[in-house]
Amino acid sequence: MAPAGGFDSLMAAIQGGADSVYxxxxxxxxxxRATMNFTIxxxxxxxxxxxxxxxxxxxxxxxxxxxxxxxxxRAIVNAAKEHGISAVIASDQAVISYAHSxxxxxxxxxxxxxxxxxxxxxxxxxxxxxVLSRELSLVQVKKITDAIRAEQVKGPSGRLVEIxxxxxxxxxxxxxxxxxxxxxxxxxxxxxxxxxxxxxRKYKVTDQEDGHEFAIENEYIMSAKDLCTVDFLDDVLESGxxxxxxxxxxxxxxxxxxxxxxxxxxxxxxxxxxxxxxSAAEWKYRLENVYNRGFWSGYYLGQKLGEWNDxxxxxxxxxxxYLGKGSNYFDKIGVAEFLIESYSLQxxxxxxxxxxxxxxxxxxxxxxxxxxGPVERAGKGEFCSxxxxxxxxxxxxLYKLVAAEK
Numbered sequence: 001m002a003p004a005g006g007f008d009s010l011m012a013a014i015q016g017g018a019d020s021v022y023x024x025x026x027x028x029x030x031x032x033r034a035t036m037n038f039t040i041x042x043x044x045x046x047x048x049x050x051x052x053x054x055x056x057x058x059x060x061x062x063x064x065x066x067x068x069x070x071x072x073x074r075a076i077v078n079a080a081k082e083h084g085i086s087a088v089i090a091s092d093q094a095v096i097s098y099a100h101s102x103x104x105x106x107x108x109x110x111x112x113x114x115x116x117x118x119x120x121x122x123x124x125x126x127x128x129x130x131v132l133s134r135e136l137s138l139v140q141v142k143k144i145t146d147a148i149r150a151e152q153v154k155g156p157s158g159r160l161v162e163i164x165x166x167x168x169x170x171x172x173x174x175x176x177x178x179x180x181x182x183x184x185x186x187x188x189x190x191x192x193x194x195x196x197x198x199x200x201r202k203y204k205v206t207d208q209e210d211g212h213e214f215a216i217e218n219e220y221i222m223s224a225k226d227l228c229t230v231d232f233l234d235d236v237l238e239s240g241x242x243x244x245x246x247x248x249x250x251x252x253x254x255x256x257x258x259x260x261x262x263x264x265x266x267x268x269x270x271x272x273x274x275x276x277x278x279s280a281a282e283w284k285y286r287l288e289n290v291y292n293r294g295f296w297s298g299y300y301l302g303q304k305l306g307e308w309n310d311x312x313x314x315x316x317x318x319x320x321x322y323l324g325k326g327s328n329y330f331d332k333i334g335v336a337e338f339l340i341e342s343y344s345l346q347x348x349x350x351x352x353x354x355x356x357x358x359x360x361x362x363x364x365x366x367x368x369x370x371x372x373g374p375v376e377r378a379g380k381g382e383f384c385s386x387x388x389x390x391x392x393x394x395x396x397x398l399y400k401l402v403a404a405e406k
Contacts, residue, residue: 001022001246002020002256003248005037005250006038007357008355008356008358008360009249009253010050012254012257012260015257015261016257017260017265021057022060023038024037024249025037025039028061028072043080044083047083051084057085057087058086058088059076059087059088060088060249062090062111065094065095073094073095077099080104081102087104087106088107089107090107091109096126105156107128107131108127109131113133116144117144117148120144120148124161126155128159128161129161129162130162130164131164134166137301137302138235138236138300139302141240145239145240145241148163162243163243164242164244165236165244166245168227168247168248168263169246170224170227171224171225171227224296226293226294227297228296229298229300230262230280231281232280232297232300233270233280237270244263244267246260251291252290252320254352254362255290256360257360259287263283265283314404317403318402319401319403320400320402322343322397322398323344324339325396326392327394329392335387336385340380340383340398341380343380344377345377346368347365347368348365349401350364351398351399352398352400353397354399355397358391358392358396361392368385369384369386370384
């Protein structure tokens, strides 16, 4: 299950081999502050794309809901039903109850912090899929999935309740993301999708008796490393979970495609009997090429305390540099034309192309042409042509991939 913050990430998820995608609408989702959110008017196109590619679609409607939000929340649920969206992911009882009453499939968000089988049994009255708390160990997860099968606990659809867990991406210092720090300092509620990420910053400790200040060295003491389970995904799958959820609705399409692809390959390898620690190490290496804050195993293996960052931002091995936009594509010869708006492009450069229909293309510039014919380099303000194996659209973005500075 892959995140989709926009149409480019939706296509990237499909390219990566996702079985389902989840996305936010307007402000009533936990990434409401992100610049990448769909609107209710996008639902027909999202539904069309997902159905055309045989994948399921889920709306995250999982923030705290106030009375004034209820009409909008109901309108989103109604639109989901009208346009054939597969389910809504919810945490507020009003949303859960309303969606259930109108026949829209409900998934229970991790925001509800489900940690035991009795709670799963209760929510099976309303929901077919339940996302467990991120603080459980795999031993605890397996006890829940074993109990579901033993007691044949079924959701409203008549299917056994499915358990979903996060397998990759950002982790919050707060239990299942229930944090009030942002509300306290900025009047911007994380539980309304407006977190300003105070925890990702440096801090000083002040001795209140004598006023001495001490900088916290080497660690961002509230900024957890990212979750990564690809190197023990066999254990994750043996715990009986049905859905592997990837975090990242605020991240770029190249992140979505790479992460989805790695977990798709790892899960397929497990079921084919070819999953090995050597192949897992290769997937983890590829995951380190896209946005990450460093990796740890979360609480799944029984670890009680988090692992914290020692730097700000991403530790990805590569970074992308924006170069320009697509201006034309010549189908018969498979050549894309771009206008270089910043920096320059050279033969041999590794490039990334992203777009709402294109998704993600990653390739190496083997030939480069301008109005002067074959060239070694194209600079700012020049139109240049590159051969690509897949179609490129006008206004698709062109980036150069370079090694990240240490």
